[in-house]
Amino acid sequence: MNYTRLRPYLLPVLSFAAVVAVWGIARRLSGWSPTVFPGPLDAAVGMWELIRDGSLLKHSVASLFRVTAGYYLAVAIGTPLGIVLGWWKTGQLLTNGLIQFLRPISPLAWIPLAMLWFGIGDKPAIFLIFLSSFFPLLVSTIYSVNHIRTVYFQVAANFNFTPFETITRVIFPAILPDILPALRISLGIAWLVVVAAEMIAVKSGLGYLILDSRNALRMDYVMDAMIAIGVIGICLDRVIVQLNRIKSVAWGRT
Amino acid sequence: MGHILVKDVRKEYVERRGARRRMNSDPDLRSGNHLPVLDGIDLEFANGELVCILGPSGCGKTTLARVIAGFDRPTSGTVLIDGEKVKGPSSEHIFVFQHSGLFPWMTVWENVRLGARHMKEKEEMAAKVQEHLDVVNLTGYEHLYPHQLSGGMQRRAELARALVADPEVLFMDEPFAGLDFLTRLKMREEIINMHELIQKTIVFITHDIDEALVMGDRVVVFTERPAKVRLDLKLEFPHPRDFHSYDELERLRRDVYTELGVHYAL
Numbered sequence: 001m002n003y004t005r006l007r008p009y010l011l012p013v014l015s016f017a018a019v020v021a022v023w024g025i026a027r028r029l030s031g032w033s034p035t036v037f038p039g040p041l042d043a044a045v046g047m048w049e050l051i052r053d054g055s056l057l058k059h060s061v062a063s064l065f066r067v068t069a070g071y072y073l074a075v076a077i078g079t080p081l082g083i084v085l086g087w088w089k090t091g092q093l094l095t096n097g098l099i100q101f102l103r104p105i106s107p108l109a110w111i112p113l114a115m116l117w118f119g120i121g122d123k124p125a126i127f128l129i130f131l132s133s134f135f136p137l138l139v140s141t142i143y144s145v146n147h148i149r150t151v152y153f154q155v156a157a158n159f160n161f162t163p164f165e166t167i168t169r170v171i172f173p174a175i176l177p178d179i180l181p182a183l184r185i186s187l188g189i190a191w192l193v194v195v196a197a198e199m200i201a202v203k204s205g206l207g208y209l210i211l212d213s214r215n216a217l218r219m220d221y222v223m224d225a226m227i228a229i230g231v232i233g234i235c236l237d238r239v240i241v242q243l244n245r246i247k248s249v250a251w252g253r254t
Numbered sequence: 255m256g257h258i259l260v261k262d263v264r265k266e267y268v269e270r271r272g273a274r275r276r277m278n279s280d281p282d283l284r285s286g287n288h289l290p291v292l293d294g295i296d297l298e299f300a301n302g303e304l305v306c307i308l309g310p311s312g313c314g315k316t317t318l319a320r321v322i323a324g325f326d327r328p329t330s331g332t333v334l335i336d337g338e339k340v341k342g343p344s345s346e347h348i349f350v351f352q353h354s355g356l357f358p359w360m361t362v363w364e365n366v367r368l369g370a371r372h373m374k375e376k377e378e379m380a381a382k383v384q385e386h387l388d389v390v391n392l393t394g395y396e397h398l399y400p401h402q403l404s405g406g407m408q409r410r411a412e413l414a415r416a417l418v419a420d421p422e423v424l425f426m427d428e429p430f431a432g433l434d435f436l437t438r439l440k441m442r443e444e445i446i447n448m449h450e451l452i453q454k455t456i457v458f459i460t461h462d463i464d465e466a467l468v469m470g471d472r473v474v475v476f477t478e479r480p481a482k483v484r485l486d487l488k489l490e491f492p493h494p495r496d497f498h499s500y501d502e503l504e505r506l507r508r509d510v511y512t513e514l515g516v517h518y519a520l
Binding site: 174 | 323325342343344345347348349351353355357358359360368369371372399400401419
């Protein structure tokens with residue numbers, strides 16, 4: 001293996017190593033106690049404890065479950081609704097104001113209502129995650145349907161496509177290259193929101209781990225939960241990026 | 255079949271700046287500036303004719319073709335194909351678009367297969383698709399996506415897709431736009447040969463005078479917008495045509511150039 005081949009792996013590792021080094025030095029220079037500002041080593045020890053007693057896995061799975069449920073719900077409702085509204089202009093005029101009104105309201109503002117309506121447990125968290133990824137997906141789907149080349153609809157009419165075929169064989173494939181970045185961004189947002197959602201009303205998840213560790217003054221655990229969030233975030237992103245390999249999407253990049 | 259009768263067709267667009275354009279939408283005639291595009295067009299094309307429509311750019315050539323093909327409704331007047339009033343787009347009159355109308359998410363094969371959608375038998379359909387791909391010289395490129403093909407190959411694939419559908423009329427709206435000079439010449443030849451083979455009515459829109467005179471059985475020249483028919487010529491010269499061998503053709507060419515305001519055609 002020569003340098004050119006290793007480069008894409010070596011350079012990211014280098015940046016992580018640099019941050020850890022700076023972290024270690026800052027910790028040393030600060031003169032604070034490790035309880036207030038744990039160093040890399042303290043965090044590593046804490047991480048090992050969390051892995052060994054299984055709590056890291058338990059909390060990660062709980063968070064992933066909520067993200068998956070809320071995000072899939074948003075994809076399952078937001079994309080078809082976006083296609084319908086993008087196509088049906090009356091519906092678009094009818095709802096656009098409402099969408100733009102609801103969109104800037106932070107999902108976190110819904111916390112009191114969500115708890116009141118859905119009680120305690122997974123449901124309010126899933127609801128908040130759904131809200132956070134629903135609007136970006138909906139808006140970008142409507143936008144991409146609006147910007148499909150008119151020629152494609154004329155070709156569809158020319159070859160006697162039914163409305164159903166127009167959706168499945170023209171609109172859906174035509175917006176796919178635009179939708180993939182939106183899917184990627186909204187998954188990121190969902191993962192951001194889960195932590196906040198878990199600080200209320202639940203007794204599991206990485207957000208809860210952070211809150212619980214803060215109450216126990218275990219800053220090393222707080223950092224470990226943050227690290228776990230980052231690592232899982234990278235993994236989720238990698239999974240979504242794989243969708244770009246679909247062959248019938250490649251035209252969108254030219 | 256493929257007899258086209260255009261009777262006193264007028265088309266006005268209403269200028270609505272920033273308004274969304276929709277398919278088959280009738281302009282709201284109560285508001286906005288009226289922009290007459292077609293001003294009483296009367297034309298009759300015989301079955302199997304290759305008609306070239308010439309005119310300055312923006313004069314309404316495309317609009318007329320869209321009206322005949324059923325994509326736009328005329329403001330007044332009627333269009334009859336084989337005696338029947340055109341009601342909307344259909345696979346009996348296929349349009350080949352100025353900029354590629356191939357679906358970029360489908361392979362060449364899948365695109366061409368759209369034209370054979372009406373066939374029930376799978377094998378018959380596959381044979382038909384392959385046959386037409388062979389005709390346009392795309393054998394071996396079936397499984398590539400349009401963006402992997404050159405401009406000329408894309409046009410040929412679109413042509414194959416239109417031909418598979420076996421339409422009564424084929425519309426081609428500046429199908430050679432954006433092709434290099436040599437490819438353009440080759441495509442002209444291919445269209446002429448194909449037309450002699452299938453004997454379908456083709457409405458071919460171009461702004462290239464030589465192209466129209468070399469290809470058409472019939473050349474219709476439009477005026478500036480609002481378009482009227484300025485010249486309607488029948489050309490009975492055999493193919494291949496060349497301006498040096500037919501003095502009459504050379505004379506016509508000069509006339510058309512003069513009509514369109516160019517006095518020293520080279």
